[in-house]
Amino acid sequence: MADEKPRTKKPPIHRLDRNVRERMALIRLLALGEKNAAELARERDVTASGIRAFARRYADEIEAVRTNIRDEYAGLWIAQKRERLTAYQQNAELITREIEALADGRVTVHGGESDGEEADDGADSLGDISGAIGRLTRAYDRALRSVAEELGQLPTRMLVKAEEGGAVHVYGAGVDTDKV
Numbered sequence: 001m002a003d004e005k006p007r008t009k010k011p012p013i014h015r016l017d018r019n020v021r022e023r024m025a026l027i028r029l030l031a032l033g034e035k036n037a038a039e040l041a042r043e044r045d046v047t048a049s050g051i052r053a054f055a056r057r058y059a060d061e062i063e064a065v066r067t068n069i070r071d072e073y074a075g076l077w078i079a080q081k082r083e084r085l086t087a088y089q090q091n092a093e094l095i096t097r098e099i100e101a102l103a104d105g106r107v108t109v110h111g112g113e114s115d116g117e118e119a120d121d122g123a124d125s126l127g128d129i130s131g132a133i134g135r136l137t138r139a140y141d142r143a144l145r146s147v148a149e150e151l152g153q154l155p156t157r158m159l160v161k162a163e164e165g166g167a168v169h170v171y172g173a174g175v176d177t178d179k180v
Contacts, residue, residue, distance in 0.1 A: 014050065016046065017054070017057070026051075026054065027058055027075055028065055030051075030054075031063075031065035031066040031075075033066075036048075037051040037055070081150055085151075088144075088150075092140055095140040099140070102132055102136070
C-alpha cells in the first residue's frame with residue numbers, strides 16, 4: 001500500500017490553550033508586558049519556552065489587546081459583533097445542511113422515539129423525523145433571532161399594565177401619529 005499517504009499526527013493542545021479564562025488572562029499579561037516569560041512560566045508551572053511558544057501562537061490576539069489595553073474585552077472574538085454574526089451564520093448553514101440531509105433521508109436519527117420499527121443497525125426508522133427537524137429548526141430560528149437582535153432589527157417590546165382603568169399616555173419622539 002505504497003499509495004497511502006502517511007497520517008500526520010495533530011499536535012496536542014497545550015495546557016495553556018485549553019481553558020479560555022486562563023488563555024485570555026495570559027494574553028492580557030503578555031500584552032501588558034509587566035512580567036517576563038520566566039516569571040509567567042513559574043506562575044503557571046510551565047517552561048519559559050512554552051510561554052514564548054504561546055506568545056507566538058497568539059501574537060495577533062496579544063497585539064489586539066495591547067493596542068486597546070483599556071478595553072477589558074479586547075482580544076475576545078465573541079465581543080466583536082462581526083465575529084458573532086459570522087459564528088451565527090456558520091451555525092445556520094450547518095443546521096440547514098442537517099435539515100436537508102434529514103429531509104432527503106441521508107441521515108438516520110438515533111436515540112429518538114420510534115414506532116417500534118427498528119433498522120438493522122439499531123437506529124430508528126426514518127418514518128418520523130419531525131422531532132429532529134423540529135430541534136434543528138428551533139436552533140436555526142434562535143440563530144436568526146440572535147442576528148436580528150445584534151443588528152437592532154427587532155422592535156423594542158414594552159409591556160404596559162394599567163390598573164383601575166387609568167389612562168396610559170405614550171409619547172414617541174419623531175413619530176407621525178397619523179400613520180400609526
